[in-house]
Amino acid sequence: MVSFLGIMDTTEIQRVKQQFGIIGSAPELMRAIDTAIQVARTDLTVLVTGESGVGKEFFPQIIHTNSARKHGKYIAVNCGAIPEGTIDSELFGHVKGAFTDAVSERRGYFSEADGGTIFLDEVGELPISTQARLLRVLENGEFMRVGSSKVEKTNVRIVCATNVNLPEAIKNGRFREDLYYRLSTVPINVPPLRKRGGDVLLLFKKFVMDFSARYNVPKIELDEAATEALLSYSWPGNIRQLKNVAEQISILELNRKVTGDTMLGYLPQQNMGNLPVPAAQQNGGKTFESEREILYSVLFDMRRDITELRRQVKELMGARAVAPHDAVQLYPHAQEVTIDPRTIHVSSPSTMHVSSPSTMHEVGEYIDEALSLDDVEKKTIKSALDRNHGRRRDAARELNISERTLYRKIKEYGIE
Numbered sequence: 361m362v363s364f365l366g367i368m369d370t371t372e373i374q375r376v377k378q379q380f381g382i383i384g385s386a387p388e389l390m391r392a393i394d395t396a397i398q399v400a401r402t403d404l405t406v407l408v409t410g411e412s413g414v415g416k417e418f419f420p421q422i423i424h425t426n427s428a429r430k431h432g433k434y435i436a437v438n439c440g441a442i443p444e445g446t447i448d449s450e451l452f453g454h455v456k457g458a459f460t461d462a463v464s465e466r467r468g469y470f471s472e473a474d475g476g477t478i479f480l481d482e483v484g485e486l487p488i489s490t491q492a493r494l495l496r497v498l499e500n501g502e503f504m505r506v507g508s509s510k511v512e513k514t515n516v517r518i519v520c521a522t523n524v525n526l527p528e529a530i531k532n533g534r535f536r537e538d539l540y541y542r543l544s545t546v547p548i549n550v551p552p553l554r555k556r557g558g559d560v561l562l563l564f565k566k567f568v569m570d571f572s573a574r575y576n577v578p579k580i581e582l583d584e585a586a587t588e589a590l591l592s593y594s595w596p597g598n599i600r601q602l603k604n605v606a607e608q609i610s611i612l613e614l615n616r617k618v619t620g621d622t623m624l625g626y627l628p629q630q631n632m633g634n635l636p637v638p639a640a641q642q643n644g645g646k647t648f649e650s651e652r653e654i655l656y657s658v659l660f661d662m663r664r665d666i667t668e669l670r671r672q673v674k675e676l677m678g679a680r681a682v683a684p685h686d687a688v689q690l691y692p693h694a695q696e697v698t699i700d701p702r703t704i705h706v707s708s709p710s711t712m713h714v715s716s717p718s719t720m721h722e723v724g725e726y727i728d729e730a731l732s733l734d735d736v737e738k739k740t741i742k743s744a745l746d747r748n749h750g751r752r753r754d755a756a757r758e759l760n761i762s763e764r765t766l767y768r769k770i771k772e773y774g775i776e
């Protein structure tokens with residue numbers, strides 16, 4: 361394994377941080393960026409490790425854009441999102457007639473990226489048979505298309521990432537040991553957020569500034585206890601989780617100066633089952649894979665509450681349709697389910713915004729959109745796929761969800 365020691369070039373690191381919008385100056389993060397810059401000039405294979413949500417996806421891009429290959433192609437492949445049956449063909453291509461659906465030949469990513477860089481994300485998810493093919497490309501640049509015995513050559517730089525423990529996967533027989541050593545010529549470990557000290561505050565500040573601009577709402581400020589809560593929390597979901605929290609607070613909190621108690625409500629405590637967890641994070645044990653999913657869930661929980669409230673008001677007032685204004689007087693809790701002084705409009709994820717001022721009339725209209733969360737999600741996914749001419753990667757990027765999630769949802773909703 362190669363390690364890059366010596367004095368860090370902080371000016372270069374600063375430039376890269378600015379280029380990619382990377383926030384923070386924890387020594388371990390700086391070292392990881394420095395290693396990426398140093399190794400970029402070589403063709404060495406890099407393995408980026410780190411927990412989920414730490415920012416691993418910056419690193420292959422830093423490496424590519426700082427390498428001699430920067431004018432070549434950069435192809436990012438989410439190995440976990442491609443079905444096992446087609447992954448070899450996607451990566452290495454196939455010849456006509458290689459399998460039932462192979463009506464014409466196809467070039468794979470390794471051929472497409474000749475002269476450039478391939479980023480194999482979630483590399484731990486590669487099937488064992490594909491691992492053998494990958495090992496061969498790594499060793500001498502050779503590969504064969506599915507269904508062909510002709511050896512082809514490619515000149516590709518490979519950067520991989522994983523949040524799974526590969527040595528553990530090797531022990532369980534799910535990952536080839538020889539491939540692991542070949543991939544991790546240069547290991548880059550991205551530190552978890554809980555080891556980055558004051559970076560938490562810098563990141564939070566940056567995120568609330570971004571959300572304040574995006575949703576046109578006043579910026580969130582923290583009191584001393586809230587600051588302390590952020591600093592002492594363990595952040596199991598790392599920066600992705602911090603970003604989610606900043607977004608939820610920016611949208612939901614009426615009081616823009618957040619207290620420690622309020623903040624704790626957004627930070628699920630592990631091994632402390634008796635502490636309150638915000639409804640948005642419970643959701644029947646469902647795990648959330650993107651900020652948007654959490655936001656949707658919050659919105660639709662709120663809408664369900666409002667609908668129920670309206671039903672009760674109607675019952676009380678007889679068959680007469682009640683002006684939403686009355687609902688507030690009868691049910692003071694109605695105020696809680698509106699985001700006063702703003703209203704949330706949902707049409708599609710890319711147009712979701714918060715605007716001011718709110719009126720109960722607008723909220724009434726909002727209730728009347730009789731779409732379920734599933735309907736909205738399905739419609740949103742369909743239009744993103746249409747807009748991107750069926751390209752899943754681009755659609756996933758636009759929706760800000762992982763390709764794996766998109767693939768799962770396409771199957772779940774039976775989208776063609």
Ligand SMILES: Nc1ncnc2c1ncn2[C@@H]1O[C@H](COP(=O)(O)OP(=O)(O)OP(=O)(O)O)[C@@H](O)[C@H]1O
Pocket residue numbers: 381382383384410411412413414415416417418522523563599600603
């Ligand atoms: N230092 C940082 N500064 C600003 N934003 C960051 C930083 N690190 C991560 N992020 C943001 O956090 C989110 C999660 O990062 P990323 O997708 O790279 O995580 P990951 O390590 O690939 O996680 P996973 O293993 O789950 O795929 C992204 O929105 C990313 O832009």
Ligand SMILES: [Mg+2]
Pocket residue numbers: 416417481
């Ligand atoms: Mg990732």
